[in-house]
Amino acid sequence: MNTITKNIQELAVSLLRDKTVDIVIGFKSGTVPMSSVPFVAKTTEQARTFIWDTHCRLNLANYLTGRKEKIGIIAKGCDSRNIANHIIENKISREQLHIIGVPCSGMVDKVKIASEFTEEIIEYTEQPDSFVVKTASQTKTLLKKDYLRANCSTCMHPNPVIYDQLAADRVTEPLIENQFADVNRIEALSRDEKWQHFDDLLQDCIRCYACRNACPLCYCPTCFVDESDPQWVGKGTDTTDIRTFHFLRAYHCAGRCTDCGACVEACPMDINVRDFTRKLNKDVFDMYGWEAGLDIKNRPPLDTFNPDDPDEFIK
Amino acid sequence: MTEKQIKIVAFLCNWCSYGAADLAGVSRMQYSTDIRVIRVPCSGRIDAKLILAAFREGADGVWVSGCHPGECHYLEGNYYARRKFILMGNLMEHMGIDKNRVHFSWISSAEATKFAKVAREVADTIVPMGPNDRFVKKAV
Numbered sequence: 001m002n003t004i005t006k007n008i009q010e011l012a013v014s015l016l017r018d019k020t021v022d023i024v025i026g027f028k029s030g031t032v033p034m035s036s037v038p039f040v041a042k043t044t045e046q047a048r049t050f051i052w053d054t055h056c057r058l059n060l061a062n063y064l065t066g067r068k069e070k071i072g073i074i075a076k077g078c079d080s081r082n083i084a085n086h087i088i089e090n091k092i093s094r095e096q097l098h099i100i101g102v103p104c105s106g107m108v109d110k111v112k113i114a115s116e117f118t119e120e121i122i123e124y125t126e127q128p129d130s131f132v133v134k135t136a137s138q139t140k141t142l143l144k145k146d147y148l149r150a151n152c153s154t155c156m157h158p159n160p161v162i163y164d165q166l167a168a169d170r171v172t173e174p175l176i177e178n179q180f181a182d183v184n185r186i187e188a189l190s191r192d193e194k195w196q197h198f199d200d201l202l203q204d205c206i207r208c209y210a211c212r213n214a215c216p217l218c219y220c221p222t223c224f225v226d227e228s229d230p231q232w233v234g235k236g237t238d239t240t241d242i243r244t245f246h247f248l249r250a251y252h253c254a255g256r257c258t259d260c261g262a263c264v265e266a267c268p269m270d271i272n273v274r275d276f277t278r279k280l281n282k283d284v285f286d287m288y289g290w291e292a293g294l295d296i297k298n299r300p301p302l303d304t305f306n307p308d309d310p311d312e313f314i315k
Numbered sequence: 316m317t318e319k320q321i322k323i324v325a326f327l328c329n330w331c332s333y334g335a336a337d338l339a340g341v342s343r344m345q346y347s348t349d350i351r352v353i354r355v356p357c358s359g360r361i362d363a364k365l366i367l368a369a370f371r372e373g374a375d376g377v378w379v380s381g382c383h384p385g386e387c388h389y390l391e392g393n394y395y396a397r398r399k400f401i402l403m404g405n406l407m408e409h410m411g412i413d414k415n416r417v418h419f420s421w422i423s424s425a426e427a428t429k430f431a432k433v434a435r436e437v438a439d440t441i442v443p444m445g446p447n448d449r450f451v452k453k454a455v
Contacts, residue, residue, distance in 0.1 A: 186409065195411030195449065224364060232364045240452045244367050247410065251363045254402050279409045283402055302402075305394035307384065313401060315420035315433050 002126070004052040004102060007167040008074055011100050012047035015072045021098050024072035025060050026050040033124040034110045038063060050074070052167070053126050054108045054144060059262040061085070061216040064092045071097055074167070076104035078151075078260035080160035081293025082216040085256055088296055091219060094162075101163025103171040106144070106152035107261075111270050113147055116140065151261035151274060154179045161294055180282040186275065197275075198243065204269040205242045207235075211273045214266030217253045224248060250276030255284045255301040258292045321349045321442045323376040324369040325434075328358050330388035332380035334424030344431040347438030350378070357381065359392030363403045366417065370450040376416045376441035380433070383421040393421070412449050415440050 012024040028039040028049045036055045040063070041047040052074070060073055061082030071092075075083055080101060086092045113133060114121060123134035132141050156179065159170045178184070186197060209225065212218045224232045225245060233248070234241040250257075250273075257277045264274055284290045287310060288301040327333040333354050339346065351374075355361060358381025366377050379400065387393045400419050408414045418437045422430050 191408075191411050191413060193411075194409065198410050230368070232368060234452065238452065240371060240450055243410070243450060244371065247367060247406065248363060251403065251406060276406070276410075279406055280402055283405050287401065288398075302395070302398055305391065305398055307394070309394070309397055310401060311384070311397050313404060313419060314397065315418065315436070 002052065004168045005050065008050050008052050008100060008102070009048050011165055011167060012041060012050055012072060012074075013044045015098055015100075016041065016044050016047055020070070021072040022069035024050075024074070024100075025063050026074040027052065027056045027058075027060075030055070033121050034108075034113065052102060054106070054131070055110065057107045057110075057149065057261060057265040058214060059216050059260045062214060062262065064097075065216075065219040066091060067096070069096070072100060073097060074100050074102060075160050075163065076102045077155065077158040077160055078104075078258045080162055081157065081258040082260060084162055084293040084296050085258070085300075086216065088293075088300065094296065097164075099160065099163040099165075101160030101166045103160065103166065103168050104152075104155075104158045105171055106148040106155065106158070108144060108147045109149045113142065116142070149261055149264075150182070150272070151259045151264070154181075155259070157291075157294070162296065180278065180285075182275075183278045183282045186279070198246075199239070201271060201275060202239070202242050202246060205237070205246070205271055206269060207237055207242060207245065208268060210266040210268060211263035211271075212249055214262040215249075215253070216260075216262070217256050218249070224252075246273060246276055249273075250280060253277050254280040255288075255290060255303075256292050257281055319446050321375045321438075321446065322373065323347075323350045323378055323437060323441055324374040325350050325352045325378040325380065325437075326355050326358075326361050326365065327352055328381040328388075328393075329354050329356050331382040331386070331424045332420070332422045332430065335380075335422045335426050335430035338424065338427035339430045339434075342427050344427060346431045346434035347442070349438050349442060350434055357387065357389055357392040358396040359387070359389065361396060361399075363399075363406075366403065366407075367450060370412075370416075370447060371452045373451060375444070375447040376418070376437065378418040378420070378434075378437045380420045380422050380430075383423055386423060413444065415444065416447060 015021045024041045027036040029051050030037050034055050060079050064086050087094050117135050119135040125132045130143050154176055233244045284301050290301045361379050369377050381393045420433045
């Protein structure tokens with residue numbers, strides 16, 4: 001058991017034992033190697049099953065929406081920014097929360113690891129900077145820094161922005177020179193190439209809405225995809241409908257997305273749906289100097305305005 | 316006439332641009348007949364959903380017009396709209412839609428001349444581009 005796991009379990013157990021909180025939201029081991037599942041612990045026994053490793057890719061803030069009880073929650077950098085978002089958007093109150101912050105050194109990309117092997121991975125063991133992956137016929141030691149998720153490798157806020165306790169020491173926050181290199185690459189394409197890029201990107205989409213469901217920002221009581229009168233987007237896998245869905249899903253996250261990568265993690269077809277949200281993240285950063293969820297005071301960019309906002313594009 | 320007629324959907328704010336269209340009409344000003352007007356309560360009402368719905372149903376261009384900044388009937392609707400439009404337009408361009416198919420303008424209800432001028436400009440940009448084939452829902 002690694003130290004962070006041990007600390008998380010101890011903190012969670014004491015919170016539940018002292019009745020500081022009613023539940024603690026964290027991760028427990030998944031049923032297959034390289035997976036974890038979000039887990040709500042209500043008893044101290046359950047809290048002892050919490051884990052922390054480089055596969056805690058989902059965003060736990062997703063499970064806070066509208067809850068009434070006192071909640072303990074494990075939060076890495078991006079989760080804590082989404083918790084701040086939730087507080088700003090009145091989906092939860094700060095007083096209800098006891099945040100166990102986990103300074104994060106990045107999560108690994110399971111698809112990239114799996115692509116190194118032709119067989120099924122049967123065992124995965126973690127060491128501080130590397131991990132050992134076993135299949136039926138081979139064992140490989142890989143370096144963690146080579147297999148970080150794309151969003152983790154451009155992350156500049158690995159430390160939780162709000163927390164009550166920390167489960168580990170703070171990590172150094174990297175300064176990334178060109179954090180939107182991926183967006184620039186698409187922007188440099190011609191219009192037809194862009195269209196083609198997104199056509200190729202979305203060709204596997206099965207409209208399961210996993211990206212939406214995993215996203216802590218998507219909490220509308222009725223999502224636009226489920227509205228039938230008027231129906232904004234068809235139900236099938238028509239290419240226009242798929243594109244419309246992804247456009248609007250991303251657009252609803254404008255100025256709110258923390259680039260946590262939960263959408264990509266949840267996608268069963270391994271589509272990099274961040275290609276949409278990243279453009280919006282870049283634009284709000286360039287135009288309004290905004291990065292979502294860094295504090296609980298400032299209003300998000302689409303909820304406020306400045307009389308001098310850029311409007312050269314308007315006749 | 317066998318060619319498909321170009322259709323431009325214009326979302327006009329009830330309190331300004333719609334009035335300007337009315338004034339342009341009673342003043343017998345000439346502008347493109349490719350424009351179809353939809354009256355909305357405020358430019359702040361315009362969502363990306365509405366613009367995409369227009370394209371989906373076969374519009375070849377969209378034009379959104381509201382009150383000048385500072386003159387919104389609801390005081391600040393167009394300020395919010397402005398922030399939404401710029402992100403919306405950029406994302407559309409990013410996904411491969413020609414930015415020239417989506418136009419925005421501020422026109423007060425007294426500016427019939429500006430209305431007719433912008434209407435001509437919008438049509439002159441969109442009509443030569445021909446029918447739009449992106450984000451269009453093909454009949455099943």
